[in-house]
Amino acid sequence: MAAGAEVPFETTAEHACFGGVQRFCRHTSAVIGLPMRFAVYQPPKPSGAALVCLAGLTCTEETFAIKAGAQRVAAELGLTLLMPDTSPRATGIAGEDVEWDFGSGAGFYLDATAEPWARHFRMESWLLTEWLPLLVDALGLDAARIGITGHSMGGHGALTLALRHPGRFRSLSAFAPIAAPSTCPWGEKAFSRYLGEDRGTWAAHDASALMRQARCPYPAGILVDQGLADKFLVEQLKPEALEAACSAADQPLTLRRHAGYDHGYFFIQSVVADHLRWHAERLG
Numbered sequence: 031m032a033a034g035a036e037v038p039f040e041t042t043a044e045h046a047c048f049g050g051v052q053r054f055c056r057h058t059s060a061v062i063g064l065p066m067r068f069a070v071y072q073p074p075k076p077s078g079a080a081l082v083c084l085a086g087l088t089c090t091e092e093t094f095a096i097k098a099g100a101q102r103v104a105a106e107l108g109l110t111l112l113m114p115d116t117s118p119r120a121t122g123i124a125g126e127d128v129e130w131d132f133g134s135g136a137g138f139y140l141d142a143t144a145e146p147w148a149r150h151f152r153m154e155s156w157l158l159t160e161w162l163p164l165l166v167d168a169l170g171l172d173a174a175r176i177g178i179t180g181h182s183m184g185g186h187g188a189l190t191l192a193l194r195h196p197g198r199f200r201s202l203s204a205f206a207p208i209a210a211p212s213t214c215p216w217g218e219k220a221f222s223r224y225l226g227e228d229r230g231t232w233a234a235h236d237a238s239a240l241m242r243q244a245r246c247p248y249p250a251g252i253l254v255d256q257g258l259a260d261k262f263l264v265e266q267l268k269p270e271a272l273e274a275a276c277s278a279a280d281q282p283l284t285l286r287r288h289a290g291y292d293h294g295y296f297f298i299q300s301v302v303a304d305h306l307r308w309h310a311e312r313l314g
C-alpha cells in the first residue's frame with residue numbers, strides 16, 4: 031500500500047513481520063450490513079499473488095495470522111495473505127452467541143437463505159463480491175493469481191468456494207477440512223438453520239457433493255493435510271468422502287495423512303510451509 035494512499039478500510043493494528051507488515055483491519059460491509067474484520071499480511075516484496083486463508087469454528091481474523099506461523103515463508107515467496115473473520119458479529123439475532131459451532135464464529139462461508147440469518151450471514155457474497163475485490167484493488171493484487179486454503183470449517187469454505195466459482199481461485203488446498211458437511215453433525219446443524227431443512231439445497235455447499243458433479247476442476251491438483259490423532263476426524267471431517275469424490279471426478283488430490291497430529295494449530299504450523307509453496311508454484 032502506498033504511503034498516504036486512501037484505502038476503503040481502517041487498519042486497527044499493524045506490526046512489522048519478516049520485513050513485511052501484519053495488519054488487522056475492518057471495513058463497513060454493504061453486503062453484511064455491519065462492520066467486518068479481517069487481517070492482511072503484506073510481504074516485503076509482493077509478487078501480486080495472494081492466498082485467502084479461512085479459519086475454523088470459534089476463530090476470528092486473528093487466529094490464522096497469529097497461530098499458523100505462515101508469515102516467514104509468505105515473506106520469502108512474496109505471497110500476500112488475506113484472512114477474513116469467520117462470521118458477522120453483533121448482528122442482534124437471538125442466539126447468535128449461544129453455541130460455539132453455530133452463529134458467531136461459525137458462518138460456514140455461505141449465504142444463509144433461512145430466517146433469521148439471511149440478512150447478515152452472507153459470508154460467500156461478502157468474500158467474493160466485496161472483500162476480495164476491495165483488497166485486490168487497494169493492495170494492487172493480481173486477481174488472476176489468487177489461491178484459497180482453510181482449516182476445518184475454513185477448509186470446507188476453501189473447497190466449496192473454489193468449486194462453486196470456477197476460475198476464481200487458481201490454486202486450492204485445505205487443512206483438515208469438513209469434507210462432507212451434509213452428513214456430519216457440524217454441517218447438519220449449520221445447513222439446517224442457515225439453508226433450511228430441505229436437504230436438497232445442501233449439496234451446493236458440500237465439497238464432496240460438488241466434486242462429484244465436477245470434471246477435474248483443478249488439473250494442477252488439490253492438497254489436503256489431515257492429522258490422524260484429530261478428535262474430529264471420523265465424525266466431522268470425513269476426508270475419505272472427498273477422496274472418493276475426487277477419484278470419481280478424475281481430480282488429482284494429494285491427501286496426506288499424518289500420524290500423531292491433532293486438529294489444532296501445532297498441526298497447521300507443521301505443514302503450512304508446504305501449502306504456501308504449493309500455492310506459490312501454481313500462482314506464479
Ligand SMILES: N[C@@H](CCC(=O)N[C@@H](CSC=O)C(=O)NCC(=O)O)C(=O)O
Nearest residue numbers: 086087088089130181182183184294295
Ligand atoms: N471448542 C471446541 C473446539 C473448537 C475448535 O477446535 N476449533 C478449531 C476449528 S474446528 C472446525 O472448524 C480451531 O481452529 N480452534 C482455534 C484454535 O486456536 O485451535 C471444543 O470444545 O472441542
